[in-house]
Amino acid sequence: MRRVLKPDGYLIFIEHGLAPDRHVQAWQHRLNPLWHRLAGGCNLDRKIDTLLADAGFHICQLDRGYGKGPKPFAFLNKGLAQPLDNTARQHATGQRTPQEQVPSLASRR
Numbered sequence: 001m002r003r004v005l006k007p008d009g010y011l012i013f014i015e016h017g018l019a020p021d022r023h024v025q026a027w028q029h030r031l032n033p034l035w036h037r038l039a040g041g042c043n044l045d046r047k048i049d050t051l052l053a054d055a056g057f058h059i060c061q062l063d064r065g066y067g068k069g070p071k072p073f074a075f076l077n078k079g080l081a082q083p084l085d086n087t088a089r090q091h092a093t094g095q096r097t098p099q100e101q102v103p104s105l106a107s108r109r
Contacts, residue, residue: 002056002083011057011081017048017064019075027072035073048077057081 005011019025028045035044052059062079 005083009082010060011052012079013048013052013081014076014078015046015048016042016044016073017075017077018045019066019071020064021071024071024075028075031072044072044075052081056084058084 018028025045032043032045035042049059049062058081060080060082062077064075064077067074067076
């Protein structure tokens with residue numbers, strides 16, 4: 001993803017992820033192998049913020065919570081991320097930080 005973004009681009013994401021509740025997490029871990037096969041490779045039990053950071057992204061905005069449906073399937077991570085090299089370049093040149101220039105996701109509906 002990083003290589004196809006424009007230099008000042010953002011990754012807009014909505015992903016299933018590991019819920020904060022331990023009981024829901026237990027169900028996510030149990031259901032994930034079957035869900036992964038049935039849902040085209042989708043995973044229920046990944047820590048999205050950690051995966052994005054490990055892939056070299058700075059998370060500019062992250063909204064997390066349960067959507068509609070059974071809790072093991074409904075915990076979502078919605079947000080904006082920017083490649084770390086872009087974020088570092090903006091800070092070095094005195095440009096505004098991603099938090100200052102990115103409108104909230106609510107205004108993108």
